[in-house]
Amino acid sequence: MSVPIIKSPRAMRQWTFEQRCAGRTVGLVPTMGGLHEGHASLMRESVSCNDVSVLSIFVNPAQFAPHEDFDRYPRTFEADLALAEGIGIDAVYAPTSSSMYGQDFASYLTVERVQDGLCGGSRPHFFRGVATVVTKLFNAVLPHRAYFGQKDAQQCAVIKRMVRDLDFDIEVVELPIVRDADGLALSSRNQYLSSAERLEALNLSKALARGLELMQRGERDIRRIEEAVRAELADLDIDYVAVVDADSIEPLAVAQGNVLLAAAAHVGATRLIDNVKYTFPESAADGFPRADSRKREYAISAK
Amino acid sequence: MSVPIIKSPRAMRQWTFEQRCAGRTVGLVPTMGGLHEGHASLMRESVSCNDVSVLSIFVNPAQFAPHEDFDRYPRTFEADLALAEGIGIDAVYAPTSSSMYGQDFASYLTVERVQDGLCGGSRPHFFRGVATVVTKLFNAVLPHRAYFGQKDAQQCAVIKRMVRDLDFDIEVVELPIVRDADGLALSSRNQYLSSAERLEALNLSKALARGLELMQRGERDIRRIEEAVRAELADLDIDYVAVVDADSIEPLAVAQGNVLLAAAAHVGATRLIDNVKYTFPESAADGFPRADSRKREYAISAK
Numbered sequence: 001m002s003v004p005i006i007k008s009p010r011a012m013r014q015w016t017f018e019q020r021c022a023g024r025t026v027g028l029v030p031t032m033g034g035l036h037e038g039h040a041s042l043m044r045e046s047v048s049c050n051d052v053s054v055l056s057i058f059v060n061p062a063q064f065a066p067h068e069d070f071d072r073y074p075r076t077f078e079a080d081l082a083l084a085e086g087i088g089i090d091a092v093y094a095p096t097s098s099s100m101y102g103q104d105f106a107s108y109l110t111v112e113r114v115q116d117g118l119c120g121g122s123r124p125h126f127f128r129g130v131a132t133v134v135t136k137l138f139n140a141v142l143p144h145r146a147y148f149g150q151k152d153a154q155q156c157a158v159i160k161r162m163v164r165d166l167d168f169d170i171e172v173v174e175l176p177i178v179r180d181a182d183g184l185a186l187s188s189r190n191q192y193l194s195s196a197e198r199l200e201a202l203n204l205s206k207a208l209a210r211g212l213e214l215m216q217r218g219e220r221d222i223r224r225i226e227e228a229v230r231a232e233l234a235d236l237d238i239d240y241v242a243v244v245d246a247d248s249i250e251p252l253a254v255a256q257g258n259v260l261l262a263a264a265a266h267v268g269a270t271r272l273i274d275n276v277k278y279t280f281p282e283s284a285a286d287g288f289p290r291a292d293s294r295k296r297e298y299a300i301s302a303k
Numbered sequence: 304m305s306v307p308i309i310k311s312p313r314a315m316r317q318w319t320f321e322q323r324c325a326g327r328t329v330g331l332v333p334t335m336g337g338l339h340e341g342h343a344s345l346m347r348e349s350v351s352c353n354d355v356s357v358l359s360i361f362v363n364p365a366q367f368a369p370h371e372d373f374d375r376y377p378r379t380f381e382a383d384l385a386l387a388e389g390i391g392i393d394a395v396y397a398p399t400s401s402s403m404y405g406q407d408f409a410s411y412l413t414v415e416r417v418q419d420g421l422c423g424g425s426r427p428h429f430f431r432g433v434a435t436v437v438t439k440l441f442n443a444v445l446p447h448r449a450y451f452g453q454k455d456a457q458q459c460a461v462i463k464r465m466v467r468d469l470d471f472d473i474e475v476v477e478l479p480i481v482r483d484a485d486g487l488a489l490s491s492r493n494q495y496l497s498s499a500e501r502l503e504a505l506n507l508s509k510a511l512a513r514g515l516e517l518m519q520r521g522e523r524d525i526r527r528i529e530e531a532v533r534a535e536l537a538d539l540d541i542d543y544v545a546v547v548d549a550d551s552i553e554p555l556a557v558a559q560g561n562v563l564l565a566a567a568a569h570v571g572a573t574r575l576i577d578n579v580k581y582t583f584p585e586s587a588a589d590g591f592p593r594a595d596s597r598k599r600e601y602a603i604s605a606k
Contacts, residue, residue: 009472010472104416104464104551106416106468107414107415107464107468108412108413109411109412110410110411111410112409112410113409114409132469135469136468139470139472140470161409161410165410166410166438166439167439167442248407
């Protein structure tokens, strides 16, 4: 009756090969547990788009720095199982820490450039840890599709690039941020906030909404967008506010194409992240910098 | 009649899933072409131990430095195909360079420590390139077993560690070095040697045989073993001579357990590598350094 809990990569792979060889598609929702409505939206999408769906629960030590919150990260295994079963998840992959990182563990995935800015700047080994554990999860579950939330937009970009580069035959599906009614992006770490801090934390989504509004009104000056967001965040301990290319996570000279506006800030002892995405219309304004660079090219070649 | 040549990861994976879902085991022999009797021994073993076998041929740009021999590396595709067919290979995976390393390629595998010494010292990005391309080949072919030659002993160690760490469900099989009658280890790069150089190159296997003889006679002093090998190599431009742990490729204080004695040297413009492995018997001598370090520990704690 209850959902099977699979502990080892080998048992997981046996399960998934049985599904695949029976012609079924397999969806994977990788999580660190502490499930909330954001994870639920990923699970529902996986259940509706695949014949069978796997939820993985593993609090990954490789993506926490020694001073970070690995020890107190929310572990709510029984509640997570109940939520997953209710949604129709077919198997839970919950490997142990010792089976995931054995003695002399030495193999790491890096996704150059995509992992460097934003959260990669303040958490230097974070995306190496993420890319490595996701590789391990992919190798164990061999899913057709894997589901991630836009809340971790840079993580999505890292994983999409890694999947493309390393020939994983997996469709990475990124789903929208789920927010509370007051706008706060859902996060397992919201549990850490006192009610006063929770009120303060609302500034993050409000500030990003202000930045989005500017972009929608045609603002393409990155400094101006970032400063407007920073102004709204004045009371918080800002980690970063940045407008970057949404796919490469690389800096832009001017806002154009698919843009990610992302911010991280500390509210008390809790680090929160949030973001909005916006696609600029290909308008006359887009032509400006290109026309400009053509002119410069001409000037150079005419010398 | 002739062996199918598969060009894309997706087509490769489709082929392999058909095999796996029909209950067949899949062997993979990854090569850069330029096949010789060493590769043939890998293919024969794969054919005899698996229901179907894949030969991959891809000269991997990511494992060559700009000044190295990527451009002139032997490319003998038609002869390689004929050899593979004769041995009973069932499919050849021969992806194109542009499909393997697309624009903005950014994802690399590193296997810390194991990749650092020996060839990793003189070719800093070599094993990163190897581990990355092997990950791509594994993801495309999804084999049950993969075959590598001991000639590239450090490469074998890197790949075994990576497979264990990242939960690839693949048995890595390492087969002995195949040598010419005069002792020279077979290598695609032997084609570069003039007949005078070929004679010089024999010193490499002779010197390693001398080191092996010393170890077999009980020599455990690493400096003495390495110096004896270096003395025999006097005329060659030595890159390294090293005795290391055969699994971790890390330095040893004293020769014990599974040992790799490896050397690299330039003969004219050609860089050659060769090695021998030896397992020391667990004898009284093994106890010496341990007793020693216990004594030191005692001295420190007695302060």
